[in-house]
Every structure is written in structure tokens, then in C-alpha cells.
Amino acid sequence: MSTTDPDCLFCKIVAGEIPATVVASDERTVTFMDINPATRGHALVVPRTHARDLLEIDPEDLAAVARAGQRLAKVSKATLRADGINLINSCGAEAWQTVFHFHLHVIPRYADDPLQLPWVPSAGDQEQIQATGAELKEHYA
Numbered sequence: 001m002s003t004t005d006p007d008c009l010f011c012k013i014v015a016g017e018i019p020a021t022v023v024a025s026d027e028r029t030v031t032f033m034d035i036n037p038a039t040r041g042h043a044l045v046v047p048r049t050h051a052r053d054l055l056e057i058d059p060e061d062l063a064a065v066a067r068a069g070q071r072l073a074k075v076s077k078a079t080l081r082a083d084g085i086n087l088i089n090s091c092g093a094e095a096w097q098t099v100f101h102f103h104l105h106v107i108p109r110y111a112d113d114p115l116q117l118p119w120v121p122s123a124g125d126q127e128q129i130q131a132t133g134a135e136l137k138e139h140y141a
């Protein structure tokens with residue numbers, strides 16, 4: 001039995017209460033087209049059970065979403081002739097999340113599409129990289 005939030009847009013899509021272009025579904029997940037596609041074929045994979053974000057989602061649901069995302073990536077490559085794929089998840093408003101039901105963006109990429117990285121990669125401070133890595137390592141349970 002999946003849990004739903006009556007105020008959640010994606011729960012309503014999962015329940016079929018709001019229309020969406022659903023391309024696939026299974027016991028744990030639903031995959032539907034994004035209404036504001038970044039590229040042709042941009043779709044979202046969501047768990048049927050409501051979870052706000054990456055920190056809340058049940059790991060089994062997360063695994064099912066990852067599997068469904070990989071499946072869609074393969075279908076998009078073959079069917080839409082995508083040259084590559086970006087998987088994107090935003091966790092928290094500061095990380096650009098706008099809909100608070102976990103979703104994985106599956107974004108087909110084309111050699112001539114206009115999308116760009118949101119940051120300009122540049123060399124980091126090696127000491128800080130190592131210190132931060134050590135701090136994280138220490139706090140693994």
C-alpha cells in the first residue's frame with residue numbers, strides 16, 4: 001500500500017487524479033513526461049509512495065526509481081536517438097527542488113542541444129578537498 005499526500009501534485013499524478021503523459025509504471029514507480037521539458041524526451045520517475053526528497057525516500061523505492069530511470073535512458077537513447085543522458089535530482093529548495101515529492105529527472109541530451117552546466121569547473125583547494133573528505137569519512141556510521 002503506498003502512502004499519499006493529499007496536497008501533493010505528483011501523488012495526484014500517480015493516482016491518476018491529474019492528467020500526465022505516463023510512459024511506464026511498475027509496482028513502485030511511475031514515469032511521466034515533464035510538462036516543461038529541458039530537451040525532447042525529458043521525463044520524471046517518481047515513487048508511488050510519497051516521500052519529500054532524497055533524504056526521506058525509502059532506499060528500496062530509490063533503487064526502484066534508479067532501475068526505472070536506467071530503463072528509460074536506454075529506451076530514450078534507442079528511440080529518440082539521444083547522444084547522452086543526464087540524471088538529475090534536486091533535494092531541497094536551495095538545490096532547486098520545486099516539487100516536494102521525490103523525482104528523478106531523465107534528460108536525453110543531443111549533440112546540438114543548448115543545455116549547459118550551471119557552474120564553471122575550476123581547480124579547487126587541495127587541502128580543503130582532503131579535509132572535507134576526511135570530515136565526511138569520519139561521520140560515516
Ligand code: 5GP
Pocket residue numbers: 009020021032033034035036037089090096097098099100
Ligand atoms: P524540480 O524543480 O523539483 O527538480 O522538478 C520539478 C519538475 O516538475 C519540473 O521540471 C517541472 O517542469 C515539472 N512539473 C511541474 N508541474 C508539473 C505537472 O503538473 N506535470 C508534469 N508532468 N510535470 C510538472
Ligand code: ZN
Pocket residue numbers: 004005008009010011012049050051100101
Ligand atoms: Zn507526493
